[in-house]
Structure formats: C-alpha cells, structure tokens
Amino acid sequence: MGEHAGGTAATGAFLAHRALLFTVAYEMLGSAADAEDVVQEAWLRWADVDLGSVRNQRAYLVRVVTRQALGRLRTLRRRRETYIGPWLPEPLLTAPDVAEDAELADSVSTAMLLVLETLAPTERAVFVLREVFALEYGEIAAAVGKSPAAVRQIAHRARAHIAARRRPREAVSPAEARRVLAAFQQAVETGDLRLLLGLIAPDVVLLTDGGGVVRAALSPVVGADRVARVLGGIGGAMSLGAARVNGGPGLVLRRGGGIDTVMSVRIDGGLVTGLYAVRNPEKLSRVGRETAVRR
Incomplete structure (x- = not known):
C-alpha cells in the first residue's frame, strides 16, 4: 500500500x-x-x-x-x-528576492498580466507553463488536455500574440528604479507638477481600477499633462509609501490608516511610462502581507 x-x-x-x-x-x-x-x-x-x-x-x-x-x-x-472601468490584476506585495529574478518579476508584472488577459484561456495556460516555467510540451499537454503537437502550435501562436501586443521593456537597474520612484513619490506628495512632468513620459498611461465600488477613472488617462493633474491632488489627501508591487517598483497609498490604493509603477529609460492603480477594496483585502512567488 x-x-x-x-x-x-x-x-x-x-x-x-x-x-x-x-x-x-x-x-x-x-x-x-x-x-x-x-x-x-x-x-x-x-x-x-x-x-x-x-x-x-x-x-x-x-x-x-x-x-x-x-x-x-x-x-x-x-x-x-x-466589469466597470479598467480591470487590473489583484496586486501583490512581493518579497525582495522576486525582483532579483528578472524573468519571474517580469512575468508577474502588472503590464504582463494585462497582456496575458488578451489570450484565450488555453493559450494563456500554455504560454505560462512553457515560457515562464519551461515545462516540457508533454507535461503541458497532460495539463491542458491537448496533444503535444497541438500544444506546440498553441505555444507558437501565443508567443506571437504576446510579442505583437507587448511594449518592449528597457532594462532599468534596481538603483535607477529606486531613484526614479523616490523622486516620483516626492513629486506626488508635494504636488509639484513641474517635478512630476520631468519624471513622467509624454505618452504615460494611468489606469485606475475602482470596480464601480470607489471613485476611479472609467477609461485610461493618457498623456503627461492629464496624468500630472490627476496625481497632483493625491499628496494632500493620502500618505504614500514605497513598496515592491508585482516584482517591481510601486507605492501604497493610505488614507485614515487603511490602504486606499496600491499603484504599480512602470519605469523605462528613467521615466515613468505606466501607472496601474488598484482602488477596488475587494482587491486590496490581502495586500497587507508580502506574497512569496516562485518558479
């Protein structure tokens, strides 16, 4: 037995x-x-x-x-x-060693998870298991109920789909990311629009997920001027703290002692190019502790 x-x-x-x-x-x-x-x-x-x-x-x-x-x-x-307004993945406060594994950090980044949302369910499973975890085609076939030959075709199609929709990422050193995040945090806290405009890319995009429960923009906020105006009013209402969110730089915004927003910050070439702000309370209930993710 x-x-x-x-x-x-x-x-x-x-x-x-x-x-x-x-x-x-x-x-x-x-x-x-x-x-x-x-x-x-x-x-x-x-x-x-x-x-x-x-x-x-x-x-x-x-x-x-x-x-x-x-x-x-x-x-x-x-x-x-x-879903009401932009849907964003539930944020994770990740441990320091996640950021050290560049491939893992990239795979759980908010930007990547949003691209994965555009795949069909089976394509997403195949892409994750093959590209992130390097499983053999036979193992993946058993997991998704397809033949190994079909899984190869699905993997090829999914890779092409992701490559076509994914914005190329410029390498940013941990020190540079910390520097940009600290300056960005200071600019938001002080409402310094001039400093903000010097830190965010001209085509920066801000997505806010309130789920129809709390106030949030119902469509993407695009462009440095518009995003700066939105961010400029935050500092007086909330306290900000730096955090590792989904393997990369981020901020946790608190109001009255509770978490109001968790924001993932995408940095390319020394500028903030993407901001992903989750405000939906249902997605913030487990943010209080760091989450271990592993490959």
Missing part, C-alpha cells in the same frame, strides 16, 4: 511546491484570492492521492492546479466582460 497524501511526507512535498503552484495559478488568473482558492482545492485533491502512483509530484500538482485554474478562468472571464 502506498502512502496517501494526507501523510507527513506528502504534506511536506505539497508545501515544498506551494509557492510554485500559487504562481502558476496567479499568472493564469490575475487574482491572488482565486489563486489561493485553487491551491487549496489542489491540496484537497492531493490529500486523497496514493503517492505510490505519482511518478513526478511537481508535474502532477502543476497539472491539477492548471486544470482547476482553467475552469475558474472561464468563469472569471464572463465576470470581467461586465
């Missing part, structure tokens, strides 16, 4: 892969809360498995999580079709 996964050894095996499973689910869903639910569902299934029948525990668990996430993603897609 093989050991069932409810045992100590299997519990340890699941915990060893838990951060990886969360990352897979989060990159597929763009929601930390839903990713946590998927990982919990995977644990419940794992607890009933005969370990003697599992040759590759990592591949087995990734397969379970992928299938669960695919089912949930289709439901989430229908909800997002009626």
